Amino acid sequence: MSEQKKSPAEQEKIGVYVCHCGSNIAGTIDVQEVAEWIEGNPNVVVSRNYEFMCSSTGQELIENDIKEKGLTRIVVASCSPHMHEKTFREATERGGLNPFLYEMANIREHGSWATNDKQAATIKAKALVNAAVERVVHHAPLEKIPVEINPKTLIVGGGIAGITAALELAEAGHHVYLVEREGTIGGHMAQIDKTFPTLDCSACILTPKMVDVGQNDNITLLSYSEVESVDGYIGNFNITVRKKARCVIDELCTSCGICEEKCPIKVVDEDYGAGITYRKAIYRSFPQAVPGFPVLDKENCTYFQTGKCKVCEKVCPTEAIDYEQEDEWIKFDVGNIILATGYDLFDARKIPQYGYGRLANVFSSLEFERMVNASGPTGGHIVLRDGETEPEKIAIVHCVGSRDQNYNEYCSKVCCMYSLKFAHLVHEHLPGAEVYNYYIDMRTPGKGYEEFYHRLLNEGTHFIRGRVAEITDADRQPGEEGKLIVQAENTLLGLQQRNAVDMVILSAGMEARHDADEVSKLFKMGCDYDGFFNERHPKLAPVATMTDGVFIAGTCQGPKDIPETVAQGGAAASQVAKLINQGTVMMEPVRASIREDECSGCRICNNLCPYNAIEFDEEKEVSRVITALCQGCGTCVAACPSGVIDGAHFTNTQVLAELEGILWDVQSDVTAKQEVL
Amino acid sequence: MNDQYEPVLVGFLCNWCSYRAADLAGTARIKYAPNLRPIRVMCSGRVDPEFVLQALRSGADGVLIAGCHPGECHYVNGNIKALRRFSLLKNTLDQWGIEPERVQLLWASASEGTVLAAAVDRMTEEVRALGPLRWSEKVLGEKAAVQAAVEEV
Numbered sequence: 001m002s003e004q005k006k007s008p009a010e011q012e013k014i015g016v017y018v019c020h021c022g023s024n025i026a027g028t029i030d031v032q033e034v035a036e037w038i039e040g041n042p043n044v045v046v047s048r049n050y051e052f053m054c055s056s057t058g059q060e061l062i063e064n065d066i067k068e069k070g071l072t073r074i075v076v077a078s079c080s081p082h083m084h085e086k087t088f089r090e091a092t093e094r095g096g097l098n099p100f101l102y103e104m105a106n107i108r109e110h111g112s113w114a115t116n117d118k119q120a121a122t123i124k125a126k127a128l129v130n131a132a133v134e135r136v137v138h139h140a141p142l143e144k145i146p147v148e149i150n151p152k153t154l155i156v157g158g159g160i161a162g163i164t165a166a167l168e169l170a171e172a173g174h175h176v177y178l179v180e181r182e183g184t185i186g187g188h189m190a191q192i193d194k195t196f197p198t199l200d201c202s203a204c205i206l207t208p209k210m211v212d213v214g215q216n217d218n219i220t221l222l223s224y225s226e227v228e229s230v231d232g233y234i235g236n237f238n239i240t241v242r243k244k245a246r247c248v249i250d251e252l253c254t255s256c257g258i259c260e261e262k263c264p265i266k267v268v269d270e271d272y273g274a275g276i277t278y279r280k281a282i283y284r285s286f287p288q289a290v291p292g293f294p295v296l297d298k299e300n301c302t303y304f305q306t307g308k309c310k311v312c313e314k315v316c317p318t319e320a321i322d323y324e325q326e327d328e329w330i331k332f333d334v335g336n337i338i339l340a341t342g343y344d345l346f347d348a349r350k351i352p353q354y355g356y357g358r359l360a361n362v363f364s365s366l367e368f369e370r371m372v373n374a375s376g377p378t379g380g381h382i383v384l385r386d387g388e389t390e391p392e393k394i395a396i397v398h399c400v401g402s403r404d405q406n407y408n409e410y411c412s413k414v415c416c417m418y419s420l421k422f423a424h425l426v427h428e429h430l431p432g433a434e435v436y437n438y439y440i441d442m443r444t445p446g447k448g449y450e451e452f453y454h455r456l457l458n459e460g461t462h463f464i465r466g467r468v469a470e471i472t473d474a475d476r477q478p479g480e481e482g483k484l485i486v487q488a489e490n491t492l493l494g495l496q497q498r499n500a501v502d503m504v505i506l507s508a509g510m511e512a513r514h515d516a517d518e519v520s521k522l523f524k525m526g527c528d529y530d531g532f533f534n535e536r537h538p539k540l541a542p543v544a545t546m547t548d549g550v551f552i553a554g555t556c557q558g559p560k561d562i563p564e565t566v567a568q569g570g571a572a573a574s575q576v577a578k579l580i581n582q583g584t585v586m587m588e589p590v591r592a593s594i595r596e597d598e599c600s601g602c603r604i605c606n607n608l609c610p611y612n613a614i615e616f617d618e619e620k621e622v623s624r625v626i627t628a629l630c631q632g633c634g635t636c637v638a639a640c641p642s643g644v645i646d647g648a649h650f651t652n653t654q655v656l657a658e659l660e661g662i663l664w665d666v667q668s669d670v671t672a673k674q675e676v677l
Numbered sequence: 678m679n680d681q682y683e684p685v686l687v688g689f690l691c692n693w694c695s696y697r698a699a700d701l702a703g704t705a706r707i708k709y710a711p712n713l714r715p716i717r718v719m720c721s722g723r724v725d726p727e728f729v730l731q732a733l734r735s736g737a738d739g740v741l742i743a744g745c746h747p748g749e750c751h752y753v754n755g756n757i758k759a760l761r762r763f764s765l766l767k768n769t770l771d772q773w774g775i776e777p778e779r780v781q782l783l784w785a786s787a788s789e790g791t792v793l794a795a796a797v798d799r800m801t802e803e804v805r806a807l808g809p810l811r812w813s814e815k816v817l818g819e820k821a822a823v824q825a826a827v828e829e830v
Contacts, residue, residue, distance in 0.1 A: 080700045081717070109703030110715050114794075120683070120711040127714050517748070526749040528788065546693055546751055590719060610753035633752035634723030638762070650719055652727075659687065659732055662714045666685050666736030 019053035019078035028112035059091040066095030077105035098141030105132040134661030144586035150335030159187020161554025162340035164569030170218035184289035193373040197452035210290040234549030247296035252320035255292030259312035274366040343555040346401030346508040360385040391502035402509030412509030510559040590632035598644040605636035684738035684804040693751035695743030701790035709794035710801035722755025778803040
């Protein structure tokens, strides 16, 4: 690539097209003046202004001018390159020019829309157009880089989003590695009793899918495993997964469950059981777990703590217990990655005035979910913490940790609906009980959701509009003794009310996973302000990320219910399937290259590269860019003390020419002085 | 336009965060000072300090370098490299007597159109208060030389 300035003899023939965008640009910027003014540039042969450059007639203008007037460079002054760069590159190509001999001036988003000052906007537009003209002279024809797509896919997270995506891809004939941190797939959905608004049994609709995952030959299920490292780029990711030692040999275990039955140690199940049930030291979270192999919890196992016991080993009929088992590191390559890592439930202990963890009969939503489940500790009976008393009055508090400036400002989207479901389940299980739902706004957008709300209104649930201020056991009035008093303003009546109830359920919201930030760095994509993974576009690319080949699905992207989560799992799978079917993708040729004969071998660039894409040739004592690994950030270009690294399409010459061009009006002053000197 | 002095600022905006933040500011029709002239780079880590100096030499009154927030860089940590270079550059500029307000570093994510717009407004006012840079006179002390040259001619 030439770093020399073009001599006047090598003049380019540039066509400039200034777009009106209806009145979006022309309403603020004098497009005609800009177009006429730029015609004065010695390299500009044609300069037009047109109402809609992105229309087919607008694009034909470019194509025809290239053919008829022999243009060698194209500049379009219109919207952001993120909007229409592709459109005009293609038009340039159709006209017969290399698409990279085109440059865009963003006079809409950065120009007409950003100010009302017409004169200033026109000056800025001239600067941007002139910068593009000065820059495009130095453009070089480039070819996109073809990258082959490995048809295998990594899916991280075995909740309903990951399960859906895995099955969609596997059934389409593509191999999937499904990595799950826990001993079994299923995720939060496996903990839920019923799903709103249809009241389907959650396990009944989920477990067949889990079984499908376990039986599908196209799915390699790595449970009790975590992704340790991710290298590479779209089409060619190198993955390392740590398969944690579960002390059970997969190949020998028949999932008979005898070890679990005979294990003498009982442990509170904090994960699946929400802290209200017990499990053994060797356990499966639930009987339908997939895979069915148990996990040995070393911290609570008597053998690991005292060196004695080994009951599980003695009772195992297939000798599948292996106390010496060690963590295993598995390496494999994939072409695409789907992250479906789910959410954390808001910890209601963070709101001390609600008394969770301090007042016995304040329950978290997950605790209630487990309690009301037929497979839960009480067999589905709703009872107080004493394990026997049936509550007569129950308060359900919405928006716990959501829509609250002190915790999370966003709406968690599912809590209104699951609170309604709780109210319904109480009516069903305890027909005489009174239920009070404290809500801020009732949010029921979804198919059949509003109807479900009306059903609850008819079932006799009391709806009180107001945020609960406090839940206390300090009785002040007769009848409050031994009860929980819910203090809230009923904003529809404008009254402060005390309500003595037996049980309170806190409907906690969804939060980003506590380690979402680390995970996002591992996969080189970003998190938003609330910690959820950032999508490429909030409307048009909700499951893609800024990193090519990395997709997101489900609640790791933001709070959502099961239907939406499933839809995103399917959407992510179809995005991946599209890439697999394409076989190759064309990558932007924005890559660095080193002029080896001029390289001094100082190695400054070697350690700067975040992708280890620069290798050092010991023999020749020069550095070299591995093009396949380079992502084109250009930090090595900026750092090279000899200036011998070229960042294609962002060369020093191009950027400096753009800079000179953008300062056209203040430049004259400087050059005048230089001439005098 | 009235007689108020309008500083000219050059912005080096990274493709993934701050350029998109400026796009978003426009799409949301946030009105801010038209004094910033943006140049797109793939990453704030691409900004060679030489670009900044060249901008000032070529007549810009100030330069804004904007990138993704630390930890959110599209290229892992290019913004941290930008920060390191910026810190070194600031030392040099300081020794030349160039006020710190003239060269600023900003983190603005793709969703922070308001942050970018507010920063441009603030920086425009700060540089307006400082007045034109006049590189050759102020920095190189060439005013006398220019005058001498003019007289000679």
